[in-house]
Amino acid sequence: MRKLKEVLRLHSLGLSQHQIARSCSISQSTVHGYISAAAAAGVK
Secondary structure, three states, X not given: OHHHHHHHHHHXXXXXXXXXXXXXXXXXXXXXXXXXXXXXXXXX
């Protein structure tokens, strides 16, 4: 849950998925999945 919140926070700041992945030590596909799921759920 902590990584998800951090991914969404960094995304809202305008960081690229690559930058977010490096910052959170997760894969770019995971970042993409989190952002896509949040968008589908209506979370901004």
